[in-house]
Amino acid sequence: MTEFLPVLLGSDANVYGMARSFFMEYHITSAMVCKARLVATRNTRFISEVVVEPRLEEDEVFVKTLTDFAAEHSGKTLVLLSCSDGYTILLARNRAALEPYYKFACPTEENVMNLDMKEYFYKACEKHGLSYPKTSSCTVQNYREVQLPFEFPCIIKPSNSMAYWNCHFPHKKKVFVAYNQQEFNEITAAIYGSSYQDPLILQEYIPGDDNCMRVLNCYSGLDHKVHLMALGRPLLEEQTPEGIGNYAAILSVRDDALMAKMKAFLEDVGWEGFSNFDMKFDARTNEYKLFEMNPRQGRSSFFVTASGYNLAKWLVDDVVEHKPLGFTIADAESLWMIAPFGVIRKYLKDPDLLAEAIRLKKQGKVSHQLLCREDLSVKRLLWYIKSHLNYYRKTAKYYGNKSLRG
Numbered sequence: 214m215t216e217f218l219p220v221l222l223g224s225d226a227n228v229y230g231m232a233r234s235f236f237m238e239y240h241i242t243s244a245m246v247c248k249a250r251l252v253a254t255r256n257t258r259f260i261s262e263v264v265v266e267p268r269l270e271e272d273e274v275f276v277k278t279l280t281d282f283a284a285e286h287s288g289k290t291l292v293l294l295s296c297s298d299g300y301t302i303l304l305a306r307n308r309a310a311l312e313p314y315y316k317f318a319c320p321t322e323e324n325v326m327n328l329d330m331k332e333y334f335y336k337a338c339e340k341h342g343l344s345y346p347k348t349s350s351c352t353v354q355n356y357r358e359v360q361l362p363f364e365f366p367c368i369i370k371p372s373n374s375m376a377y378w379n380c381h382f383p384h385k386k387k388v389f390v391a392y393n394q395q396e397f398n399e400i401t402a403a404i405y406g407s408s409y410q411d412p413l414i415l416q417e418y419i420p421g422d423d424n425c426m427r428v429l430n431c432y433s434g435l436d437h438k439v440h441l442m443a444l445g446r447p448l449l450e451e452q453t454p455e456g457i458g459n460y461a462a463i464l465s466v467r468d469d470a471l472m473a474k475m476k477a478f479l480e481d482v483g484w485e486g487f488s489n490f491d492m493k494f495d496a497r498t499n500e501y502k503l504f505e506m507n508p509r510q511g512r513s514s515f516f517v518t519a520s521g522y523n524l525a526k527w528l529v530d531d532v533v534e535h536k537p538l539g540f541t542i543a544d545a546e547s548l549w550m551i552a553p554f555g556v557i558r559k560y561l562k563d564p565d566l567l568a569e570a571i572r573l574k575k576q577g578k579v580s581h582q583l584l585c586r587e588d589l590s591v592k593r594l595l596w597y598i599k600s601h602l603n604y605y606r607k608t609a610k611y612y613g614n615k616s617l618r619g
Contacts, residue, residue, distance in 0.1 A: 219243040223296035230515030232259035234525040283314035318486035366418040373411040380409035443517040443543035461552035516549030519580035
């Protein structure tokens with residue numbers, strides 16, 4: 214086995230999950246390179262080196278920071294992994310400059326730009342026969358006059374996630390729902406009153422609770438073939454303004470027909486590396502409708518590792534060991550949570566799914582995203598307890614609120 218050092222780009226829960234995955238599989242710690250260190254990756258034994266560079270999103274700084282790090286670790290095999298959309302774009306754009314120093318799997322810049330931007334992703338869905346919600350868009354020039362081609366409620370979300378992440382305005386949410394024209398006008402005016410000036414995606418609302426969502430994580434190798442697919446059924450989404458659309462709890466499930474479609478799509482576009490899809494089952498048409506594709510493993514992707522299919526292993530076997538990977542569909546039972554179980558018990562409306570969650574918890578087939586016995590320091594435990602108490606409070610405050618209200 215070749216010795217190597219994982220180098221993770223970012224500092225959120227996704228990074229923690231991947232550092233934990235590397236530790237579980239190889240008993241090694243990871244290095245982390247980020248713009249700022251977030252709370253999820255503090256006080257952990259899984260990360261032994263940290264490089265913080267506030268200007269990391271600038272191409273020249275990105276390349277210099279990583280080449281300097283490689284020079285300091287000369288002679289080591291370095292495995293580089295992006296844990297956010299922005300870092301994947303930077304890595305794709307600067308692939309040639311970093312390939313002499315790092316082992317990684319990364320999509321081409323063209324693929325990232327064509328599929329990460331939602332309006333282009335929907336065009337790709339049309340081309341490949343994949344369903345998505347009725348969709349329109351508006352711009353800063355026409356948002357006051359735009360006519361929706363469907364009835365309210367209307368989902369409003371940015372086409373450019375990175376630009377939206379960096380903008381600020383009162384009561385900002387990751388995704389909005391407008392239930393009438395007045396709310397639509399207020400929300401779009403608030404967004405375009407900020408620094409965000411790119412198009413907004415306007416979508417029909419697909420009926421159904423959070424548990425109608427599905428999340429799919431895949432790994433496509435250097436050969437551009439899909440080698441791992443893992444499907445999850447969210448039980449509940451996070452409710453905070455910045456967390457809307459993130460999952461609070463996931464059951465591992467399987468759907469071969471859906472996976473066959475998504476496998477064909479990824480291989481047809483020649484994808485390389487991790488990918489993550491969010492979709493919702495539309496009972497009106499009896500089909501899944503795709504919301505978005507992310508050019509990396511999802512924030513909640515540790516549910517795949519926790520169910521017995523360690524994401525780190527697929528990457529290392531491919532880019533370091535060059536082993537034949539075959540094709541695997543994850544199908545083991547497991548329950549993944551980032552929320553306290555009490556929140557799931559209170560807000561999950563489907564009694565059958567709640568009974569399933571309780572059964573898996575009793576059987577010990579459950580994992581917590583941000584805490585485990587291998588990483589149980591006093592500081593981390595105290596932070597974890599405090600964050601879970603806050604989770605109850607924030608969920609009660611924001612539950613069901615996707616409007617411009619606070």
